[in-house]
Amino acid sequence: xxxxKKQELSKFSTDSDIPVSSFYSEDDLKGWDQDKExxxxxxxxxxxxxxxxxxxxxxxxMRQYSGMGDASQSNRRYKYLLSQGQTGLSVAFDxxxxxxxxxxxxxxxxxxxxxxxxxxxxxDMERLFAGIPIDRVSTHLNINATAPVIFAMYIALAEKRGxxxxxxxxxxxxxxxxxxxxxxxxxxxxxxxVRLVCDVIQYSVDKxxxxxxxxxxxxxxxxxxxxxIQEVAFCLADAIAYSDELVKRNLDFDSxxxxxxxxxxxxxxxxxxxxxxxxxxxxxxxIAMDRFGCKKDESARLRFFSGGSGAVLTAQEPINNIMRSSxxxxxxxxxGAQSIHVMAYDEALSIPTEESVKICLRTQQIIAYESGxxxxxxxxxxxxxxxxxxxxxxxxxxxxxxQIEKAWGxxxxxxxxxFPQREVIERxxxxxxxxxxxxxxxxxxxxxxxxxxxxxxxxTPNERAALLQKRRVRSLKKNRNQKLVAESxxxxxxxxxxxxxxxxxxxxxxxxxxxxVGEITSVMKEVFxxxxxxxxxx
Amino acid sequence: xxxxxxxxxxxGALVVSRALRDAGFEVIYLGLYGTIxxxxxxxxxEDVDVIGLSxxxxxxxKVARRLIKEIRKRDGWEVKTAIGGIIPEEDVxxxxxxxxxxxxxxxxxxxxxxxxxxxxxxx
Numbered sequence: 001x002x003x004x005k006k007q008e009l010s011k012f013s014t015d016s017d018i019p020v021s022s023f024y025s026e027d028d029l030k031g032w033d034q035d036k037e038x039x040x041x042x043x044x045x046x047x048x049x050x051x052x053x054x055x056x057x058x059x060x061x062m063r064q065y066s067g068m069g070d071a072s073q074s075n076r077r078y079k080y081l082l083s084q085g086q087t088g089l090s091v092a093f094d095x096x097x098x099x100x101x102x103x104x105x106x107x108x109x110x111x112x113x114x115x116x117x118x119x120x121x122x123x124d125m126e127r128l129f130a131g132i133p134i135d136r137v138s139t140h141l142n143i144n145a146t147a148p149v150i151f152a153m154y155i156a157l158a159e160k161r162g163x164x165x166x167x168x169x170x171x172x173x174x175x176x177x178x179x180x181x182x183x184x185x186x187x188x189x190x191x192x193x194v195r196l197v198c199d200v201i202q203y204s205v206d207k208x209x210x211x212x213x214x215x216x217x218x219x220x221x222x223x224x225x226x227x228x229i230q231e232v233a234f235c236l237a238d239a240i241a242y243s244d245e246l247v248k249r250n251l252d253f254d255s256x257x258x259x260x261x262x263x264x265x266x267x268x269x270x271x272x273x274x275x276x277x278x279x280x281x282x283x284x285x286x287i288a289m290d291r292f293g294c295k296k297d298e299s300a301r302l303r304f305f306s307g308g309s310g311a312v313l314t315a316q317e318p319i320n321n322i323m324r325s326s327x328x329x330x331x332x333x334x335x336g337a338q339s340i341h342v343m344a345y346d347e348a349l350s351i352p353t354e355e356s357v358k359i360c361l362r363t364q365q366i367i368a369y370e371s372g373x374x375x376x377x378x379x380x381x382x383x384x385x386x387x388x389x390x391x392x393x394x395x396x397x398x399x400x401x402x403q404i405e406k407a408w409g410x411x412x413x414x415x416x417x418x419f420p421q422r423e424v425i426e427r428x429x430x431x432x433x434x435x436x437x438x439x440x441x442x443x444x445x446x447x448x449x450x451x452x453x454x455x456x457x458x459x460t461p462n463e464r465a466a467l468l469q470k471r472r473v474r475s476l477k478k479n480r481n482q483k484l485v486a487e488s489x490x491x492x493x494x495x496x497x498x499x500x501x502x503x504x505x506x507x508x509x510x511x512x513x514x515x516x517v518g519e520i521t522s523v524m525k526e527v528f529x530x531x532x533x534x535x536x537x538x
Numbered sequence: 539x540x541x542x543x544x545x546x547x548x549x550g551a552l553v554v555s556r557a558l559r560d561a562g563f564e565v566i567y568l569g570l571y572g573t574i575x576x577x578x579x580x581x582x583x584e585d586v587d588v589i590g591l592s593x594x595x596x597x598x599x600k601v602a603r604r605l606i607k608e609i610r611k612r613d614g615w616e617v618k619t620a621i622g623g624i625i626p627e628e629d630v631x632x633x634x635x636x637x638x639x640x641x642x643x644x645x646x647x648x649x650x651x652x653x654x655x656x657x658x659x660x661x
Contacts, residue, residue: 095544099571110597111544184546184570224549315644421552428549429556429648436647461596533569 015269016227018392024384032387037282041377043297044289046281047390048378049336050301055374059087060332061339062364063140063305064357067092067116069465070472071127074117078132080354084361088339090140091128092116092351093150098185100146100521103466104473112466115351116142120473120518122511125153126160134158138169140215140305140339145187147174148196149520152507155208171212171261171305174200177238180415180531182220182424187521190412192528195499198245203504205256212261214242215305221420222265223311225428228276229393231265233400234420236284237411240401243292244410253292257299266328266335267309273328274380275389277304277335283394283401306332308343315348317444318454326363333367334380340364350458418534476514484513489523496527539590540568540577542601551592554622554642554651561652574601578608581617588640588655593623599632606637618658622646 012020021028039045042052051057064086067074078089093116096108102120103112112118119125129139134157143150151172158168176193179186186193197214204213218235222228239260246256264280266273281302288300308328313321325343332340342360344352352360368374380386408414415421434440441447488510495506510520539555541548548570555565566584568577581589589609593601598621605619621633622642630641639658642651 095546099544101544107544110595110600114595184548225553425549425552425556429553432553432557432648436649533571 014272014389015267016229016272016393016396018272018389018396024388026384028384028388029391032391037391038381038387044300045285046301047278048381050281050303050338052377054336054377055333055368056377059368059374060337060364061088061138062086062361062368063088063090063339063341064352064360065090065092065140065142065307065341066352066357067094068351068459069113069462070118070469071124072130073113073462073465075128075130075132077354078128081357081361082132082137084358085365086361088138088140089132090341091142093141093143094118095185096120097150097517098143098146100149100187100517100525102473102516102518103469104471104477105518112469114461114466118466118469119150119153120469120516121476121514122153122156123472123476123514124469125150125157129157134161134170135163135167138171140171140173142173144173144176144179144183145185145193146517146521147172148200148503148507149511149517151200151204151213152504152511155504156508156512165208167210168208169210171215172200172204173217173263174214175217175238175263177241177411177415178217178220178235181234181411181420182224182226184533186531186533188524188528189531190416192524193531194242194245194412196503197242198249199502199504201242201246201256201259202249202251203502205251205259209259212259214259215261215263216242217263219263219265219307221424222267223309224424225311225431226424227427228267228269228272229396229400230420230424230427232276232280232283232393232397233404234411235262235264236280236287236397237401237404239284240287240291241411247292253288253294254296254299257288257292257294258296258301261338262302262304264304264306265309265311266306266332266337268312268324268327270327270331271386271389272393273331274335275386275393277306277332277337278378278386278390279393279397280304281336282390283397303338305339305341306335306337307341308332310343310347312442313343313345313347314442314445316449318345318349318456320444321345321347322359322363325360326367329363330367330371330373333373336378346456346458349456350460353457353459355457416534473516477516480514485510485515485519488513488515489519492520493523493527496524539565539592540572541570541592542572542574542577543593543595543597544571545593545595546570547594548592550594550623550644551590554590554592554648557648558652558655561649561655563652563655574604574608578605578612582612582615586617587659588618588620590620590622590640593621593625596624598623598625599629599636602633602636602638618655620655620658622651 041048095111097119101108103118201213216239218231222231284302285300288294344356346356491506495501495503618639620640625643
């Protein structure tokens with residue numbers, strides 16, 4: 001029996017290269033302390049889930065990432081999604097907005113409204129949420145380098161609508177460190193960038209306490225090619241970096257920790273992803289308690305959004321992606337996600353159509369209402385394999401985090417030097433070679449292939465909306481109180497120069513005067529400079 | 539190897555760069571957000587044999603025109619050009635006619651990219 005087990009170890013591994021035995025028994029959990037490692041749902045170490053009743057009390061939020069063209073077009077799509085059962089919004093912004101350029105900027109020419117919605121001013125935000133009750137529908141704003149500006153707009157919008165800002169719910173991605181590492185939509189150098197992240201968090205904790213001012217994200221790192229171990233390690237290390245910075249500002253960990261949220265990918269290794277989410281909760285709980293000495297349970301509770309995984313979907317036989325996405329969604333549910341995005345079948349080809357995104361919602365709804373998996377909390381808890389794998393992942397993630405701290409000097413330092421990037425690309429390269437050799441099977445791509453191409457309708461960029469948006473921004477710039485704009489921009493400049501000043505109040509005033517994303521970012525660039533990606537020595 | 543324009547998705551560019559290293563090439567990866575002018579400038583300084591651009595945004599024809607124009611401004615400079623990324627089949631010929639030497643649409647095995655470059659350099 002034992003030799004058989006040993007032979008199997010070398011042939012089978014998880015996606016993150018953990019060797020898997022042919023079967024698991026209580027022998028694999030010798031010395032495992034159930035009370036310490038598993039515990040009770042809703043209580044430290046939160047392995048089983050951040051809440052006691054989980055989906056019995058409240059289902060996860062069905063939150064499809066969405067945005068296109070101009071604010072009016074996106075507004076129509078959001079209303080469609082809400083009518084099809086989406087329970088929370090998630091805004092995708094176009095590249096110019098993410099990078100601090102206005103729609104009418106020459107550099108933005110080809111990219112306005114292509115991968116997300118074009119937002120250049122408060123006026124655009126007003127149109128984006130026209131007829132949508134933002135006091136009742138929670139919104140994720142997936143924005144990072146320009147998060148402080150978009151956050152200011154969201155606050156200004158609430159004030160204009162007479163909504164009590166203290167009760168405003170929502171989430172900002174606002175995680176700049178992962179931009180340097182994987183997503184690459186950065187603007188300012190690292191120090192200024194981290195300052196801005198913390199300005200947002202500090203302001204939010206004080207004035208918008210129902211809001212999640214950050215969604216610390218591992219998703220893009222995994223999509224880039226990282227293992228689940230690297231994904232969680234880099235993500236939690238980023239959370240530590242931000243927490244350390246906030247503690248340096250004399251903020252009590254318990255004052256901001258409950259409003260930290262997280263965002264992970266959900267890849268193709270079903271059980272590994274489930275175990276990963278459980279391990280992440282346990283690890284963060286221990287960090288919150290042991291490293292930061294938190295005094296309340298809420299500070300140690302990791303809540304996360306699952307973004308699925310586009311990187312494992314194929315352009316070939318796109319309908320197959322529905323099955324892949326369904327498995328990802330099921331894994332996220334069994335892993336206890338608080339909100340979920342499901343990748344559409346046409347993800348490899350374009351942003352979703354109404355048809356393809358509807359299927360994403362139906363996937364979530366079928367799992368929620370028909371499969372029965374929501375009837376009990378953490379149904380896989382106690383499985384020999386799942387508990388063994390959760391332990392294994394925890395050990396490897398913690399070891400990786402130790403390397404980040406001791407050998408790399410923390411994430412802010414590591415990303416400038418390219419340490420994590422090199423590791424991730426090396427892994428992405430090896431995986432691609434394995435796909436080309438057939439060792440890593442991708443159905444429809446390197447196994448069971450056909451020559452016939454599936455014809456599907458895809459969403460194409462709305463050139464007319466882009467043109468209208470450019471005109472709109474040009475017109476806005478001519479028809480404002482220019483004196484007010486100039487004054488407010490000077491206040492932004494002054495606030496930027498003093499790192500002891502929180503930038504948000506100046507930004508709220510600026511967006512209210514209809515200063516644009518590009519104008520505000522330009523002023524900040526003059527003060528902070530811009531980050532020059534050193535490229536990588538390949 | 540560089541990515542012009544605003545798109546930051548450089549996994550493809552980085553993985554292909556890594557494959558080219560294994561194929562015996564020295565790769566200078568310039569990173570993101572470069573203008574064609576800046577990229578060409580560095581290419582001259584570094585005396586490269588091939589300029590490779592990764593484009594996923596659909597702007598490959600526009601970029602190709604700009605690239606060839608920049609290169610032709612430098613009379614007598616010989617360099618090969620490669621464009622890779624999301625390139626529909628019907629645009630492959632168009633790129634060749636514009637003067638792009640090597641075209642690497644998604645789906646090209648990364649282990650073959652080195653061969654494509656060498657074949658072009660030997661011409």
